[in-house]
Amino acid sequence: MEVFKGSATFSGIAIGNILYYHRGEYQIRQCLVNNVKKELGDFQKAREKVMEELHALYEYASLNHQGSAYIFKEQIKLLEKGSFTRAVESMIETEKINASYAIATTRDELAQTFRNLEEPFIRERIDNIKEISSRLITFLGGLTSTICLGKEPVILVAEELSPTEILEMEKEKLLAVVTHCGSETSHASIMAKTIGIPSLVDIDIQEEWEGKPAIVDGYTGTLYLNPDAELLKEYEIRCKAEKEEKEELLKLKDQKAVTADGHEVEIYANIANLDDLNSALFYGAEGIGLLRSEFQYLGRENYPRENELFHAYKKVAETMGDKLAVIRTVDLGADKQAAYMGIPAEANPIMGNRGIRLCLDRKRMFKAQLRAIYRASAYGNLAIMYPMITSEEELDEIEEIVSQVKAGMQEKGISYREIPTSIMIEVPAAVMICQELARRVDFLSLGTNDLIQYTLAMDRQNPLLKNKYNDHHPAILRMIKMVVEAGHKENCRVCICGELAADTTLTETFLRMGVDSLSVVPACILPVRKAVRKTIVGKKEQ
Ligand code: PEP
Ligand code: MG
Numbered sequence: 001m002e003v004f005k006g007s008a009t010f011s012g013i014a015i016g017n018i019l020y021y022h023r024g025e026y027q028i029r030q031c032l033v034n035n036v037k038k039e040l041g042d043f044q045k046a047r048e049k050v051m052e053e054l055h056a057l058y059e060y061a062s063l064n065h066q067g068s069a070y071i072f073k074e075q076i077k078l079l080e081k082g083s084f085t086r087a088v089e090s091m092i093e094t095e096k097i098n099a100s101y102a103i104a105t106t107r108d109e110l111a112q113t114f115r116n117l118e119e120p121f122i123r124e125r126i127d128n129i130k131e132i133s134s135r136l137i138t139f140l141g142g143l144t145s146t147i148c149l150g151k152e153p154v155i156l157v158a159e160e161l162s163p164t165e166i167l168e169m170e171k172e173k174l175l176a177v178v179t180h181c182g183s184e185t186s187h188a189s190i191m192a193k194t195i196g197i198p199s200l201v202d203i204d205i206q207e208e209w210e211g212k213p214a215i216v217d218g219y220t221g222t223l224y225l226n227p228d229a230e231l232l233k234e235y236e237i238r239c240k241a242e243k244e245e246k247e248e249l250l251k252l253k254d255q256k257a258v259t260a261d262g263h264e265v266e267i268y269a270n271i272a273n274l275d276d277l278n279s280a281l282f283y284g285a286e287g288i289g290l291l292r293s294e295f296q297y298l299g300r301e302n303y304p305r306e307n308e309l310f311h312a313y314k315k316v317a318e319t320m321g322d323k324l325a326v327i328r329t330v331d332l333g334a335d336k337q338a339a340y341m342g343i344p345a346e347a348n349p350i351m352g353n354r355g356i357r358l359c360l361d362r363k364r365m366f367k368a369q370l371r372a373i374y375r376a377s378a379y380g381n382l383a384i385m386y387p388m389i390t391s392e393e394e395l396d397e398i399e400e401i402v403s404q405v406k407a408g409m410q411e412k413g414i415s416y417r418e419i420p421t422s423i424m425i426e427v428p429a430a431v432m433i434c435q436e437l438a439r440r441v442d443f444l445s446l447g448t449n450d451l452i453q454y455t456l457a458m459d460r461q462n463p464l465l466k467n468k469y470n471d472h473h474p475a476i477l478r479m480i481k482m483v484v485e486a487g488h489k490e491n492c493r494v495c496i497c498g499e500l501a502a503d504t505t506l507t508e509t510f511l512r513m514g515v516d517s518l519s520v521v522p523a524c525i526l527p528v529r530k531a532v533r534k535t536i537v538g539k540k541e542q
Contacts, residue, residue, distance in 0.1 A: 011219050015215050050079060071128065158177075177200075183463060196523030286323060293328055325382050327373050330366075333353055360398075378415050385423065424450075428455050434483045449498040496518055501520050511537045
């Protein structure tokens with residue numbers, strides 16, 4: 001047995017075999033197509049070709065492995081005109097997208113819809129759809145849409161992971177994520193937390209670990225390679241206890257976050273995509289405090305179209321119903337880049353053209369997103385939030401653009417609601433002028449991940465700084481207090497949506513400061529709710 005120490009970025013225990021992830025695994029990208037007819041024709045050819053393959057396999061299996069021959073028959077049936085084929089064709093036609101992507105999306109949507117059904121018939125049907133999808137995609141040259149992790153769930157080990165890579169992985173196959181690079185607030189770690197699996201960074205990983213058994217301890221930041229029988233037994237017992245503890249926490253799912261002396265706060269969820277919506281609801285989120293919309297822009301070959309964005313936001317609005325859902329406009333740049341955006345190389349991207357700055361430079365992209373958000377506003381209780389605000393001039397520009405967007409919608413008779421506006425306070429400049437900013441918006445949301453890195457002048461992803469990166473620095477706590485006070489003077493509610501919101505050692509401090517809501521990854525909702533319910537706020541801090 002070998003023991004490796006790193007830092008835990010999300011707690012939990014995982015026991016399983018290691019998969020060493022090599023960058024450059026194939027993925028398919030979404031592309032818009034000019035010639036829909038040709039794309040439908042290509043899909044038809046792929047179906048014919050795959051059916052031919054399957055007929056051959058059926059013949060072979062009938063002669064040699066009779067027990068499995070029926071599988072190929074079922075797969076052929078699925079490829080003949082049926083709901084799967086129709087769904088793919090309709091997606092190509094309505095969204096004008098490439099066939100490979102339409103196949104992959106249809107497959108994933110079906111798998112997602114039926115993921116909780118245990119009937120063997122349904123499971124088999126989903127497996128068959130997955131199988132024929134891979135064959136079709138391979139024929140079309142698009143390979144596979146997700147990063148394949150194999151059959152069994154794995155402990156994924158990688159030098160580093162980008163948010164896009166985690167996004168494209170088959171999440172149900174991930175037991176834990178272990179990387180060499182990264183930090184607690186790097187976006188890849190946030191994605192792992194959102195899935196709710198233990199994750200470690202700063203481990204000197206090795207390729208030879210591939211396939212070996214391991215234990216990940218996300219409480220102590222330890223990876224045990226080839227664990228001995230005794231340790232394995234101990235961790236199996238702990239795993240069971242952890243499961244029981246989680247079940248106990250689930251009892252708080254429908255409870256309010258009210259302190260022992262009656263102060264109520266809201267606990268919202270931070271989500272990055274539509275899949276996370278289910279987790280948010282599962283853990284009893286009172287709303288969505290932060291939808292990181294940039295993930296709709298990553299892992300693809302061109303900008304998402306307004307309609308696509310609209311459908312995603314509409315789904316969020318409808319799913320959440322009366323509950324608030326805050327859509328943050330896209331915060332691209334820095335570590336969130338896609339080749340098609342052509343963001344020029346910057347010496348220091350963290351300080352570069354990111355967030356609202358990039359949006360104000362790329363007005364077409366920005367307006368498309370604003371229109372999508374406002375169109376979706378008619379379907380639920382949405383709010384809009386702008387990232388990386390540093391000045392009132394930026395708000396002037398945003399307001400001007402928003403009024404143009406609304407005027408355009410009115411002209412076309414498209415309905416929308418006047419929804420609350422909010423900004424992220426995540427740059428020290430915004431803290432210093434937060435009262436002026438608060439006057440102009442409905443609420444403020446503290447993005448402590450960036451606020452800490454810009455205040456301490458330490459890159460949030462740099463592992464060399466991990467022992468110096470003090471996220472409880474008095475400067476940070478004082479800034480949070482300043483923002484809460486300034487916000488309240490202007491009748492603005494103040495939320496914290498950075499990772500610090502989930503730090504239960506600070507829950508009492510935040511409540512005493514008067515923070516109105518905390519927005520955390522779904523898996524942290526219940527631990528934070530529990531911490532709130534145990535707290536006695538007493539008199540607010542002066
Ligand atoms: C933050 O900076 O705290 C935040 C919530 O935004 P992100 O982590 O997406 O930069
Ligand atoms: Mg931020």
